[in-house]
Amino acid sequence: MTDAAVVASAEALTKRYGRVLALDRLTLEMRAGEVLGFLGPNGAGKTTTLRLLMGYLRPTAGSARVLGLDAWTDRVAVHARTGYLPGDVRLWPRLTAREAVGHVARLRGLDHDRGVPDLAKRLDVELDRPFRELSKGNRQKAGLLLALLGDPRLLLLDEPTSGLDPLVQQEFHHILRERAEAGTAVMLSSHVLSEVEHVADRVAIIRSGRLLMTESLASLRENARHTVEVRFASPPPPGTFASIPGITDVRLDGPVLRCTMQGVVDPLVKALARYRVLDLNSHEADLEETFLALYGQEDRR
Amino acid sequence: MSTAIASRGEITRQMLRGGRRALAAWASAFAALIALYAVIWPSIRGNARWQELFSTLPQTYRAIFTASGQLDLGTPAGYLGIELMGFLGPALIAAYAISTGAAAIAGEEGQGGLEVTLSAPVARGQVLAERTAALVIDLAVVAITAGLALWVFSLAFGMHLGVAAIAAAAAALGIFGFFTGAVAIAVGAATGSTALARGLAALVAVASYLINALAQVTTTVKPTRPLSPFYLLFGNEPLQHGLRSAGALGVLAVSLALVAAGGVVFARRDLA
Numbered sequence: 001m002t003d004a005a006v007v008a009s010a011e012a013l014t015k016r017y018g019r020v021l022a023l024d025r026l027t028l029e030m031r032a033g034e035v036l037g038f039l040g041p042n043g044a045g046k047t048t049t050l051r052l053l054m055g056y057l058r059p060t061a062g063s064a065r066v067l068g069l070d071a072w073t074d075r076v077a078v079h080a081r082t083g084y085l086p087g088d089v090r091l092w093p094r095l096t097a098r099e100a101v102g103h104v105a106r107l108r109g110l111d112h113d114r115g116v117p118d119l120a121k122r123l124d125v126e127l128d129r130p131f132r133e134l135s136k137g138n139r140q141k142a143g144l145l146l147a148l149l150g151d152p153r154l155l156l157l158d159e160p161t162s163g164l165d166p167l168v169q170q171e172f173h174h175i176l177r178e179r180a181e182a183g184t185a186v187m188l189s190s191h192v193l194s195e196v197e198h199v200a201d202r203v204a205i206i207r208s209g210r211l212l213m214t215e216s217l218a219s220l221r222e223n224a225r226h227t228v229e230v231r232f233a234s235p236p237p238p239g240t241f242a243s244i245p246g247i248t249d250v251r252l253d254g255p256v257l258r259c260t261m262q263g264v265v266d267p268l269v270k271a272l273a274r275y276r277v278l279d280l281n282s283h284e285a286d287l288e289e290t291f292l293a294l295y296g297q298e299d300r301r
Numbered sequence: 302m303s304t305a306i307a308s309r310g311e312i313t314r315q316m317l318r319g320g321r322r323a324l325a326a327w328a329s330a331f332a333a334l335i336a337l338y339a340v341i342w343p344s345i346r347g348n349a350r351w352q353e354l355f356s357t358l359p360q361t362y363r364a365i366f367t368a369s370g371q372l373d374l375g376t377p378a379g380y381l382g383i384e385l386m387g388f389l390g391p392a393l394i395a396a397y398a399i400s401t402g403a404a405a406i407a408g409e410e411g412q413g414g415l416e417v418t419l420s421a422p423v424a425r426g427q428v429l430a431e432r433t434a435a436l437v438i439d440l441a442v443v444a445i446t447a448g449l450a451l452w453v454f455s456l457a458f459g460m461h462l463g464v465a466a467i468a469a470a471a472a473a474l475g476i477f478g479f480f481t482g483a484v485a486i487a488v489g490a491a492t493g494s495t496a497l498a499r500g501l502a503a504l505v506a507v508a509s510y511l512i513n514a515l516a517q518v519t520t521t522v523k524p525t526r527p528l529s530p531f532y533l534l535f536g537n538e539p540l541q542h543g544l545r546s547a548g549a550l551g552v553l554a555v556s557l558a559l560v561a562a563g564g565v566v567f568a569r570r571d572l573a
Binding site for chain 2: 080086
């Protein structure tokens with residue numbers, strides 16, 4: 001993945017509104033074929049970043065580049081190869097999705113029938129009702145359809161799955177994976193990891209306008225935490241398990257051990273093997289917890 | 302680039318499609334208003350007392366009711382000059398042009414559609430130019446409808462208005478609409494605020510009307526009268542004496558310059 005072409009990048013990208021620093025020297029790269037989850041709480045600067053990459057906002061400092069072009073000065077050329085989904089999909093109230101697709105396709109100079117019916121079906125878009133009659137989820141689906149028009153090489157999606165039911169969300173993730181395999185770079189923002197963990201290759205975490213870290217999903221999974229509960233036939237001596245690498249939150253209540261393991265569990269298993277174990281329970285904490293743990297650590301620096 | 306060529310005209314067509322109902326309503330309102338005046342005309346014609354009453358009114362009142370202050374109310378052109386061209390006609394077309402012009406960029410921006418249009422490979426300047434073109438077409442339809450209504454009802458009620466006079470009146474209304482609409486488009490494009498676009502454009506329209514009215518009665522305002530588009534378009538009483546082309550072209554040029562200036566700011570500002 002690292003040798004794939006850089007599709008979009010931010011270099012010390014900064015946006016200031018008066019005294020408010022909305023984005024503080026963000027540096028980030030997106031490569032062809034990569035799905036990047038852009039995570040952070042509301043107001044962290046996710047939408048600002050996406051709108052800077054779209055050339056809707058002028059950077060106060062730094063630059064946003066797409067396919068080698070400056071996002072602000074060369075925005076028309078950038079838009080020819082970029083699909084965008086706004087955070088709040090508000091389209092022309094009287095138009096139907098079919099009419100809006102026709103309009104945007106003509107603006108893009110496309111043969112608008114190509115691929116649209118299939119996508120509309122997969123996303124379950126209501127094509128023939130005016131937007132003002134659609135629920136948030138249905139507007140969202142129509143917005144996704146518009147963003148996917150014309151096989152863009154970069155997809156910038158602001159909270160794409162909010163308001164979608166799980167089945168459509170899953171189908172949408174399949175579509176994104178297909179696009180990524182064909183070489184598209186995808187950035188999707190969310191305030192919850194669970195919305196992106198099944199589709200993203202990498203996550204970037206932003207808070208208060210600053211990038212806290214970027215991490216591959218594989219490495220997040222490696223660092224996944226397991227909570228482990230063990231019941232012994234007889235209480236082991238206190239302090240037996242404290243020195244195991246990766247163990248935390250050790251609590252020994254008579255014959256019952258509760259602890260958290262981060263990373264490989266093998267050292268714990270080897271240590272347990274020296275005692276008679278009656279019962280063993282372990283479950284992987286979800287990535288949200290792992291993420292919060294890392295997030296918390298970064299935060300204290 | 303081929304994509305840009307493929308998209309040319311699409312934004313104009315989309316705005317026209319979206320504004321069809323409003324356009325039909327405003328054009329019908331104009332036709333209905335002209336029909337109403339025409340229906341009343343036979344009962345007014347030859348009523349000398351009305352002309353007397355008007356002549357005895359203070360100059361200030363006459364200035365407020367008519368663009369020139371000089372009208373022969375005994376003629377159909379004079380009658381329509383006071384009823385249609387002196388205030389209500391320009392006010393109506395300005396109201397339509399301002400609401401359409403404010404919606405063109407600022408309204409779409411507030412509503413969210415502009416961000417979607419601009420996510421396609423279309424320059425902001427092209428969006429502005431195409432939406433201005435749509436306004437011009439809308440206003441032409443209203444002005445031509447007004448002209449046709451004048452012609453038809455003039456024939457039906459024996460008002461004997463000349464075709465050239467009707468064309469001049471329709472052109473004056475259309476150009477005044479374009480001027481006020483251009484202010485609304487330009488302010489909306491430069492600021493993104495629909496309220497500001499509407500407010501400033503309405504203010505400019507009222508100011509241009511008041512300057513013309515006050516210039517007839519106070520010597521301090523008089524020198525500024527040629528700056529008033531209302532004076533330049535209606536001061537010659539187009540239904541009686543036609544349109545002065547220099548004034549009309551001047552108003553058109555200023556309107557286009559305003560849109561262009563709005564476009565320069567629009568291309569350089571952050572979207573809301």
